[in-house]
Amino acid sequence: xxxxxxxxxxxxxxxxxxxxxxxxxxxxxxxxxxxxxxxxxxxxxxxxxxxxxxxxxxxxxxxxxxxxxxxxxxxxxxxxxxxxxxxxxxxxxxxxxxxxxxxxxxxxxxxxxxxxxxxxxxxxxxxxxxxxxxxxxxxxxxxxxxxxxxxxxxxxxxxxxxxxxxxxxxxxxxxxxxxxxxxxxxxxxxxxxxxxxxxxxxxxxxxxxxxxxxxxxxxxxxxxxxxxxxxxxxxxxxxxxx
Amino acid sequence: xxxxxxxxxxxxxxxxxxxxxxxxxxxxxxxxxxxxxxxxxxxxxxxxxxxxxxxxxxxxxxxxxxxxxxxxxxxxxxxxxxxxxxxxxxxxxxxxxxxxxxxxxxxxxxxxxxxxxxxxxxxxxxxxxxxxxxxxxxxxxxxxxxxxxxxxxxxxxxxxxxxxxxxxxxxxxxxxxxxxxxxxxxxxxxxxxxxxxxxxxxxxxxxxxxxxxxxxxxxxxxxxxxxxxxxxxxxxxxxxxxxxxxxxxxxxxxxxxxxxxxxxxxxxxxxxxxxxxxxxxxxxxxxxxxxxxxxxxxxxxxxxxxxxxxxxxxxxxxxxxxxxxxxxxxxxxxxxxx
Numbered sequence: 121x122x123x124x125x126x127x128x129x130x131x132x133x134x135x136x137x138x139x140x141x142x143x144x145x146x147x148x149x150x151x152x153x154x155x156x157x158x159x160x161x162x163x164x165x166x167x168x169x170x171x172x173x174x175x176x177x178x179x180x181x182x183x184x185x186x187x188x189x190x191x192x193x194x195x196x197x198x199x200x201x202x203x204x205x206x207x208x209x210x211x212x213x214x215x216x217x218x219x220x221x222x223x224x225x226x227x228x229x230x231x232x233x234x235x236x237x238x239x240x241x242x243x244x245x246x247x248x249x250x251x252x253x254x255x256x257x258x259x260x261x262x263x264x265x266x267x268x269x270x271x272x273x274x275x276x277x278x279x280x281x282x283x284x285x286x287x288x289x290x291x292x293x294x295x296x297x298x299x300x301x302x303x304x305x306x307x308x309x310x311x312x313x314x315x316x317x318x319x320x321x322x323x324x325x326x327x328x329x330x331x332x333x334x335x336x337x338x339x340x341x342x343x344x345x346x347x348x349x350x351x352x353x354x355x356x357x358x359x360x361x362x
Numbered sequence: 363x364x365x366x367x368x369x370x371x372x373x374x375x376x377x378x379x380x381x382x383x384x385x386x387x388x389x390x391x392x393x394x395x396x397x398x399x400x401x402x403x404x405x406x407x408x409x410x411x412x413x414x415x416x417x418x419x420x421x422x423x424x425x426x427x428x429x430x431x432x433x434x435x436x437x438x439x440x441x442x443x444x445x446x447x448x449x450x451x452x453x454x455x456x457x458x459x460x461x462x463x464x465x466x467x468x469x470x471x472x473x474x475x476x477x478x479x480x481x482x483x484x485x486x487x488x489x490x491x492x493x494x495x496x497x498x499x500x501x502x503x504x505x506x507x508x509x510x511x512x513x514x515x516x517x518x519x520x521x522x523x524x525x526x527x528x529x530x531x532x533x534x535x536x537x538x539x540x541x542x543x544x545x546x547x548x549x550x551x552x553x554x555x556x557x558x559x560x561x562x563x564x565x566x567x568x569x570x571x572x573x574x575x576x577x578x579x580x581x582x583x584x585x586x587x588x589x590x591x592x593x594x595x596x597x598x599x600x601x602x603x604x605x606x607x608x609x610x611x612x613x614x615x616x617x618x619x620x621x622x623x624x625x626x627x628x629x630x631x632x633x634x635x636x637x638x639x640x641x642x643x644x645x646x647x648x649x650x651x652x653x654x655x656x657x658x659x660x661x662x663x664x665x666x667x668x669x670x671x672x673x674x675x676x677x678x679x680x681x682x683x684x685x686x687x688x689x690x691x692x693x694x695x696x697x698x699x700x
Contacts, residue, residue, distance in 0.1 A: 168592045193594030200589045206455070207585055207639040217582055219594030242638075262593065 121146040121265055123296050127166050127175040129159075136162045137173065138320045144266075149292045151311035152300045155340055158317040160300040161201065164268045167298075168198040179266060179296075194220050196266040197259045202252050202275065205243045211254055212239035221261040229260035233287065249280030256287065267291065269299040273306055285310045304336075309352045328353050366637060370650040374437070377657040381433035382425060384661055386668060389421045397425035431560050432552045436660040436674070437653035438563040439552075439615045440625055444652020445571050446611040447626025448645050452584040453604050454501075454510045457631065458689060461493075461612040462623035464504075464519030468526035469496025470609075470616035471548060475533045477617065478544040486562060490613035496522065497605045550620035550675025552660055559618055566614040570607045571649055577603075578641035585639070622675045624682020625652050625659075631689065655681075 123144045129137040137159045144150045152160050166173030169184070169192050177184040177196075184192050197218070205214075215226050230236040233253040243254060252272055259267050269288070273281040285306055288297050292312075301307040307314060308328045316324040318339045324331070336344040336355070343358040383394050396419045404415040443461070450459040450466075461467050473492030477485030504510050504518040534544045546553075574581065580600050583590035591597050615622070629652035630644065637643045656674070659681065663674040 165588075170588045170591050189591045189596045190594045193592060196592075198589070198592035200592075207457075209582075209639055213582075213638075213640050217579070217586070217590075217593055219579075258593070 121296055122180055123266055123298075124176070124178040125167060127163060127173045127177070129162055129166050129171060129173040136320050137166065139175075140317065140320070140322050142315050142322065142325060144296050144298050146296055147293060148312040149288055149310060150298045150313050150315060151307040152298065152315045152317060153302075153304060153307050154317035157319075159320040160317055161270050163317065164198060164270050164298070164300060168192070168196055168268055170198075190219060193218065193262060193264065195264050196268070197262045197264045199255045199259045199267065199269040199272055201270045202248065202255060202272075205251065208242040208244045210240050210242055211235055211246075211257075214243050214254060215239075215258045215261050218258060218262040220263055221258075222263075225261045225263050226257075229257040232260060233257045247280075249276045249283070252276060252280065252284060253287075256284070260291075264295075266296040266298070269297070271300050271302050274302050281306060304355045304357075308346075308355060366643065366647055370647055370654070373654050374650050377654040377661075378433055378437055381436065381657045381661050382429045384665060385424070385429060386664075387421070387424055389425065393419060393421050394425055397422045398430065401426040401430070427556070431557050432555055433657055433660070434560050435555050435563055435618065436552050436657045438560065438567045439619045439622065440629075440656025440659075441649045441653040442563070442567045442570065442611040442615045443622060443625040443656070444629035444648045445567075445574055445645065446608045446615070447652070448630045448641070448648050449574055449581065449604050449608045449611075450626065451630055452581040452641065453601065453608065454504075454515055455585055455587055456510060456512055456515060457634070458512060458627070458686075459510075459515060460624070460627035461608060462621070462626060463686070464500050464515060465521075465523035465526060466493050466496045466500065466608065466612050467616055467621045467623065468523040468530070469493050469499075470613045471530045471621050472526055472533070473613065474617045474620070475530045475544055475548065478547055479533060479537045479540050485617035486566075486614045489617040490610060492526075493609040493613040493616070494606070496526065497609050501605070546673070547620045549673035550622040550678070551663075551671070551673050552619055553671060555618065563614060563618050566610060570611040571645075573603070573607055574641075574645050575649075578645055581641040581645065582639075620673070620675060622656070622678050624678045624686065625656055627689075628678075628682045628685055629655055631685070 126139065126141040127137055128139050140163055152163065154160055162171060165171040167177050169189055179195055184196055211230065212226065215221065215229060227236060230239055233256060235250065235253060235257065243251060246254065256272065272284050276284065281303070288299060289310060291297055311328060314326060314328055314331065315322060316335065316339055323339060324335050331346065333344040333346050336342065345356040347354055347356060383391065400415050400419050400422055403413055407413045407415055447460045450461055450464065451457055470489040470493035473488035473490065474485050477488040481488065500518050500522050504515040506514055530548065534541050580595060583593060583595040584600060584604065586593070588597065630648045633644055633648045633651055637647055659677040660674045663672045663677045666672065
């Protein structure tokens with residue numbers, strides 16, 4: 121399974137994505153990082169067809185851009201940035217919503233995130249972390265080969281954040297997983313490959329251990345230190361001007 | 363609430379029977395049944411000559427020609443308005459959306475008034491054209507970054523509703539000879555409606571409601587907005603189809619019975635509180651309940667100030683407006699989760 125992306129996007133005259141190119145494959149968790157407004161969410165929305173970008177999104181040689189939403193959702197799906205649910209669907213009804221969800225896929229997805237026993241509860245009573253797991257289950261129940269996630273750990277406590285990242289780590293063996301992450305330390309510890317966006321352009325791509333503090337300083341405007349703790353790279357950042 | 367279909371169907375039939383039974387002339391249950399049976403038999407005898415209706419019962423004209431079509435029409439309009447309410451709430455992703463509150467009914471009113479004054483036989487289609495234009499305008503004015511927030515929706519709807527009402531009133535006042543008839547229609551009434559109106563309304567309601575019931579998955583997905591594209595919904599296509607359905611149901615309701623508010627808000631809300639937001643159950647339940655509500659409202663309109671008749675729109679406003687204010691209060695406190 122191979123996903124090849126090359127995308128540009130403009131809001132009116134403003135260029136939000138400028139020829140961002142990358143590939144993703146099964147077995148490797150790709151994290152997209154970058155400061156606010158870098159174009160990360162826009163990139164995911166173009167890939168999944170919510171926004172109409174220019175360029176290509178090829179999965180195993182098939183062009184997803186020319187497909188209808190119904191056709192495309194079978195191959196690629198998306199976990200949006202979590203916002204509070206307004207309608208009191210039960211967990212099960214909510215996860216069933218996808219066009220390709222089946223009784224069996226819903227059960228598997230909910231068991232996977234540990235919420236099958238609570239499937240009759242309304243989503244409006246869930247905590248932020250639990251709701252995030254429901255959103256991931258809804259994408260899983262679609263059974264698509266590619267899952268894109270937009271900041272799946274924002275607003276989560278450390279326990280739920282790690283739960284979500286561990287889940288993505290498992291899923292990458294079955295599917296292509298691309299996640300926009302806000303927390304640089306989660307990205308550094310979990311991702312197999314990082315892609316850094318800045319002002320709509322790809323400025324760096326590589327393995328977390330290859331990342332140099334200078335790149336982060338340039339992109340985020342912070343004084344960055346990268347240290348190694350028990351085999352993992354961690355960022356220690358200070359706000360002093362570079 | 364697994365048993366809602368038989369319960370709501372029973373309520374519907376009871377309300378229809380009550381609507382036909384109660385009136386200024388007292389007619390016994392036996393006589394009401396006799397007239398209905400005779401009416402059905404004579405209708406069938408046209409198709410199958412061996413069926414003979416027998417002798418015409420005493421109150422046949424009152425029951426079959428006046429009360430029954432009126433009550434059935436009220437039921438159909440109630441069903442149509444309630445369904446249009448459910449669809450609006452899915453489209454606008456907002457439990458307070460309703461064709462009346464967001465100005466769609468007022469827009470349809472312009473078309474209806476034009477019809478009432480110039481082309482009485484084309485009120486329905488004219489109202490449909492104007493309600494389509496209205497949904498389009500309100501939708502686009504209220505939209506902020508692809509979302510429809512409560513405040514902009516209400517403001518856009520109110521502003522547009524005022525404008526549409528002003529145009530309608532201008533039309534009514536500048537055509538004095540037709541003013542009284544047009545005014546009576548606009549305030550909402552089922553007085554003087556016959557089987558022809560029932561037939562038109564039946565076809566329109568059936569079409570609109572069938573579409574909404576069959577497309578319950580798509581209505582659920584509409585509630586998610588643009589995220590639904592990633593789950594396989596052709597969002598832009600379904601937004602248009604649902605807008606068309608809302609306009610159709612609202613327009614023919616307005617053309618038939620004037621502007622009747624709050625049914626589209628009250629019925630979905632009560633059903634959502636009892637059955638939850640899933641359109642698989644919500645749409646058919648709301649439709650049945652909306653019909654029942656309007657039959658009862660019309661019954662009150664005919665009886666509370668008897669022998670005078672009130673416009674049914676007044677009754678629904680008295681029942682619905684306090685509920686709407688209560689919903690707004692809850693919404694303000696962030697409790698509106700149903």
